[in-house]
Amino acid sequence: MTNRTMVRAALQMPTFHGLGVPDDGIFEHVSSYTQSAERAGFDTVFVMDHFYQLIFLGGSRQPMLEGYMLLSALAARTERVNLGTLVTGVTYRNPAMLGKMITTLDVVSRGRAICGIGAAWYEEEHRAFGFEFPSTTQRFEMLDEGVQILRGMFTQSETNVTGRHFRTEALVNVPAPLRAGGPPILIGGSGERKTIPLAARVADAINFNCTVDEVPHKLAVLERALDAAGRSRDSINVTLLASLVTAPSEKEVDDLLRRMVAGRGMDPAQLDDPGFRAGLTARMIVGTHAEVADRLGGLCGESGLDGLSFMLPAHASDPNGPAAVAPALRECGLIVG
Numbered sequence: 107m108t109n110r111t112m113v114r115a116a117l118q119m120p121t122f123h124g125l126g127v128p129d130d131g132i133f134e135h136v137s138s139y140t141q142s143a144e145r146a147g148f149d150t151v152f153v154m155d156h157f158y159q160l161i162f163l164g165g166s167r168q169p170m171l172e173g174y175m176l177l178s179a180l181a182a183r184t185e186r187v188n189l190g191t192l193v194t195g196v197t198y199r200n201p202a203m204l205g206k207m208i209t210t211l212d213v214v215s216r217g218r219a220i221c222g223i224g225a226a227w228y229e230e231e232h233r234a235f236g237f238e239f240p241s242t243t244q245r246f247e248m249l250d251e252g253v254q255i256l257r258g259m260f261t262q263s264e265t266n267v268t269g270r271h272f273r274t275e276a277l278v279n280v281p282a283p284l285r286a287g288g289p290p291i292l293i294g295g296s297g298e299r300k301t302i303p304l305a306a307r308v309a310d311a312i313n314f315n316c317t318v319d320e321v322p323h324k325l326a327v328l329e330r331a332l333d334a335a336g337r338s339r340d341s342i343n344v345t346l347l348a349s350l351v352t353a354p355s356e357k358e359v360d361d362l363l364r365r366m367v368a369g370r371g372m373d374p375a376q377l378d379d380p381g382f383r384a385g386l387t388a389r390m391i392v393g394t395h396a397e398v399a400d401r402l403g404g405l406c407g408e409s410g411l412d413g414l415s416f417m418l419p420a421h422a423s424d425p426n427g428p429a430a431v432a433p434a435l436r437e438c439g440l441i442v443g
Contacts, residue, residue, distance in 0.1 A: 195226025260288025
């Protein structure tokens with residue numbers, strides 16, 4: 107498996123509320139959802155690494171599960187899918203401890219861990235939990251040093267790093283990860299001054315968080331950064347985080363969108379306003395199975411993305427939601443079989 111084929115069709119689960127289940131049923135729902143994704147042919151399952159729900163998804167009063175404990179539990183319920191966070195904030199854990207946690211996930215999953223990491227951004231969450239929230243410059247310094255430590259723990263017999271923010275001394279990581287070469291390191295974000303150049307230097311994968319229309323420009327920035335780092339495009343897996351709303355017919359797609367909008371406490375009639383619809387769907391892939399397959403085929407390929415990480419907001423409460431969207435992904439080749 108080359109880096110470019112590492113992640114083709116990933117499922118991202120950003121929310122644990124509005125699922126129609128009580129708190130004591132959340133894990134079983136998430137487990138069923140993950141198993142549905144695996145059966146449907148998704149190659150990767152991601153969860154967020156947050157302790158508070160995101161503000162625009164309801165904030166601190168909504169349920170949120172700790173990412174790595176959840177992933178280890180899902181590892182015991184699955185057999186094939188890669189498992190990781192999209193993505194861990196480098197400020198939340200000492201990177202050596204994080205390396206031990208991800209190594210453990212890799213051992214538990216028998217070589218299926220992905221190390222997703224980024225510079226962190228959720229200031230309110232940091233403040234509430236007592237985490238320091240340094241400047242942007244400092245957080246990216248921490249990210250660079252953290253990746254050095256993680257890479258060392260995944261691939262070397264001993265890791266020695268002395269940085270401004272982190273240090274390790276004769277650090278040994280036993281047992282080593284089971285995946286050959288260690289868990290791939292994925293950096294999340296699409297910033298052109300810091301994130302993309304850093305990923306081009308040190309990462310196995312990058313996941314863009316931008317609108318669909320911005321993808322060609324971000325890919326061009328990445329190509330230049332890879333050239334500067336002396337790396338080929340084939341050495342890095344590039345995906346986009348996007349919401350997917352699809353069904354066999356136009357009417358079913360429209361019904362899904364309207365139910366989704368109503369579930370967020372808005373008037374579905376607003377979808378009749380072209381401006382509102384365009385704003386709502388700017389980070390979405392929306393259409394019939396055939397339309398979605400055509401659009402994804404245009405985004406992915408030799409000079410495009412390698413795959414996508416899909417959120418399924420219109421299917422979040424359906425334990426078989428991943429299976430419902432799989433035909434579109436199968437039609438464009440992101441899911442095989």
